[in-house]
Amino acid sequence: MTDIIPTPDLPSLPIEDDARRFPVRRIFCIGRNYADHAKEMGAAAEAIFFMKPSDAVTTASRVPYPQASSDLHHEVELVLALGDGGAIMGCAVGVDLTRRDLQGAMKAKGGPWEIGKSFENSAPVGLLRFGPVPERGAISLKVNGVRRQSGDLSEMILPPRRVLSELARYFTLKPGDLVFTGTPAGVGPLQRDDQVKAEIAGLPPLEFTIS
Structure with a gap:
């Protein structure tokens, strides 16, 4: 029996010092995992989960400004890459791009966040390090050379292994899953032609331009 349409390609991430690539199965995200960020968003410091589709991942040097929004925001995050049994194989720097105006409209209605979070190219991810x-360690983001976000991984409400433990209560974590672990304070808007540089101590930096 054959498929009625061509099998969709899985997005994949490059791996440092390895010719192989990491295929992406699902993307789990955690919001409000840094108290200062929760405060700036006017929310309780209580970690919550949501998801992005795998095709939200991009490794492109130019990331298009999304349709249907006029308020695109940056959120720098530590990204975990999972292998057999949901164990952490490695990690990378990522940015959760958010259509904040659409997310805000959904919040006001008590609706889900997908329209603000789960669009194409909304999850730029850097080189994966096994x-x-x-x-712990510095996490930061600059726009056009100006620092917007800064913090330390130790400030997470739920550290990485606690994040996985909580996720495992609700999902069977599998090889190819990515987990975005939350962002520190300082999130803000991006415009076309803005140059973004996201960094976490000890990991390859992530750089891209909004086009």
């Missing part, structure tokens, strides 16, 4: 996950 090895242990850092639980």
